[in-house]
Amino acid sequence: MSHTCLFSCRGEDPPSQKKKKKLKKAEPIIPSPVLLPSGLRDIRGQRRVVQQLNMLCSACLKEYKPLPHLLFCGPPGLGKTTFARLLAYEMKTTIEVISCSFIHSPSHLVSVLSHLKTGDILFLDEMHAMNRSCSESLYHAMDHFALEILLEKGKTSRPLVVPLNPFTLIGATTHPGRLCKPFLSRFEAVLVFEDYTVEELMEIVLSASEKWDLKMEQDAAEAIAIRSRGTPRLALHFLKWSRRFLLSSRREFLSEQCVLEALELLGLDAKGLNSIERKILEIILNLYEGGPVGAQVLASHIGESVETLEEVYEPHLLREGFLIRSSRGRCITKKGKAHFQG
Incomplete structure (x- = not known):
């Protein structure tokens, strides 16, 4: 083994096998x-x-x-x-x-x-x-x-x-x-295990910010929670990213605006969709008049395998109600169309 x-x-957690080198004039690890x-x-x-x-x-x-x-x-x-x-x-x-x-x-x-x-x-x-x-x-x-x-x-x-x-x-x-x-x-x-609610994710984010001695607005925590897909791991990743963005911008605390700018830099929209997920909605809506579109065809459009399409990109679109699967293929919903065009 x-x-x-x-x-x-x-x-x-197990102790690290290697000593971490000290960083000079950088944020603490x-x-x-x-x-x-x-x-x-x-x-x-x-x-x-x-x-x-x-x-x-x-x-x-x-x-x-x-x-x-x-x-x-x-x-x-x-x-x-x-x-x-x-x-x-x-x-x-x-x-x-x-x-x-x-x-x-x-x-x-x-x-x-x-x-x-x-x-x-x-x-x-x-x-x-x-x-x-x-x-x-x-x-x-x-x-x-x-x-x-x-x-x-x-x-x-x-x-x-x-x-x-x-x-x-x-x-x-x-x-x-x-x-x-x-x-x-x-x-x-x-x-x-079920997806976490926005309120639960906010508690996790605010608790982590306290442990980091990081000043953070309630609205900033909510902005992260909304985009975290019901997942604490993503919420903490977004918090770390926002914290680094805060340090680079030399602001004093994490405001909602600061978080929105940080997550926009990651390519996330108001619902947490990334560029590939938005592209999927765009392809179905504009090239196939809302669908249905077969999985193989859709996967070829985004340059990914069907497995990646189904396991990486579609789950969040389905969870948000932007996409539906049928025996004939994928279709965009009214909610998905409104989000893409909004």
């Missing part, structure tokens, strides 16, 4: 952990998920048992990894974080599972990227805390059972439908 895709922590909540009690948003996890932590701590296997589902950027780290903190245990895109064979999982201690959490991100042989190798480990390894192949093959310490598997995926049913059935609970 490559050390680049695996780390351990006890409710904290702001470590990302300063933005992380200190526990589940400090989480803003995802109320149902927080309630579910608080209940599980309370029950398991009273019984002195590890958490059950859990599956986190939802779009990227909603805090699935952060929640897993906070669970490790609440349970006073260790978490191993691995991206499944790095796992190519069951042997990779064997080396990780065999080193887990009782109560440890194994967090597997992007579980939909795991191949079938790897996911099947987890069945026995999840059910019986043991590994079955075939010593030989063919008629002479015989299984070797390797016992494991009781652990918790937390999986995260943006595409739960790509997981096979036998795998899904082994998770005690599937926790669904």
